[in-house]
Amino acid sequence: MRAALLYSAAGSSLLSALTAAPDTDGARTAAELRGTAVAAARAKAAGIDFGPCPDARDLPGSMQCGTLTVPLDYAQPDGRQIELAVGRARATHKDPHNSKRKVRRQGALVSRAVYVAVECNDAPWPTDWEVWDRDNTRLARVAPFETWDNVWTNLPCAYWAGPRQRPLDVGTGPGELPPTLILAAERDAATPYDGALELHRRLAGSVLVTERDAGAHGLAGGPNACVNGHVEAYLLEGRLPGRRTDCAARPEPQPKPLSAAPEKPGAAGPLR
Numbered sequence: 001m002r003a004a005l006l007y008s009a010a011g012s013s014l015l016s017a018l019t020a021a022p023d024t025d026g027a028r029t030a031a032e033l034r035g036t037a038v039a040a041a042r043a044k045a046a047g048i049d050f051g052p053c054p055d056a057r058d059l060p061g062s063m064q065c066g067t068l069t070v071p072l073d074y075a076q077p078d079g080r081q082i083e084l085a086v087g088r089a090r091a092t093h094k095d096p097h098n099s100k101r102k103v104r105r106q107g108a109l110v111s112r113a114v115y116v117a118v119e120c121n122d123a124p125w126p127t128d129w130e131v132w133d134r135d136n137t138r139l140a141r142v143a144p145f146e147t148w149d150n151v152w153t154n155l156p157c158a159y160w161a162g163p164r165q166r167p168l169d170v171g172t173g174p175g176e177l178p179p180t181l182i183l184a185a186e187r188d189a190a191t192p193y194d195g196a197l198e199l200h201r202r203l204a205g206s207v208l209v210t211e212r213d214a215g216a217h218g219l220a221g222g223p224n225a226c227v228n229g230h231v232e233a234y235l236l237e238g239r240l241p242g243r244r245t246d247c248a249a250r251p252e253p254q255p256k257p258l259s260a261a262p263e264k265p266g267a268a269g270p271l272r
Contacts, residue, residue: 179240193210
């Protein structure tokens with residue numbers, strides 16, 4: 001069954017999310033924007049041939065899989081191409097625990113449901129709110145951005161009724177992994193920096209790139225040119241920096257005083 005990419009804007013957004021971040025002179029930015037538009041148009045025209053998933057042992061019966069061909073480097077849309085695996089499942093609009101209850105916008109909630117199921121089943125979580133409050137109040141002093149938003153995202157795990165699993169003991173010896181790049185911000189509350197240091201220690205031969213004194217979450221493809229340079233070198237050429245590399249934080253936005261805002265015609269003047 002063929003499913004066309006109906007909205008070129010949505011296709012462009014999907015494809016552009018995979019591009020490398022722009023460089024400082026803007027030349028690559030323009031090339032990437034042009035290449036993204038070309039790739040999105042081609043993907044829309046080709047569509048996706050959905051069918052049975054190649055390994056469906058742990059997937060719902062309604063899941064279908066397909067592939068989407070995109071450029072490895074969007075600045076060169078006619079260059080080397082790669083295939084991305086995609087999947088879809090039909091929204092039933094039903095509660096799996098109550099067949100009489102209708103669920104609106106079920107498709108939009110699938111990713112949230114999967115996230116919560118993975119997080120809450122993956123390891124034991126505190127069940128006492130006082131523990132959550134104490135630990136995250138302490139964390140917010142160091143990493144105020146996203147601390148409490150992340151609490152509300154994961155709080156269902158405090159009341160999770162399913163059995164709790166024990167985390168896997170992850171670790172590799174020298175030479176057991178291909179070159180591995182880890183990105184982390186020093187004050188990221190959603191994925192605390194101590195975890196990045198521990199992962200770096202456990203994955204022998206990995207390289208850790210740290211955005212110092214910053215609290216962003218999800219660094220690749222963001223506005224930090226230093227981080228993006230390492231990501232581009234790794235993805236496009238397989239090159240890694242030294243075992244531990246730092247990038248300075250990008251400048252924080254500087255809000256303008258309200259009094260400096262231009263007045264609209266007829267306005268009473270700036271607020272004090």
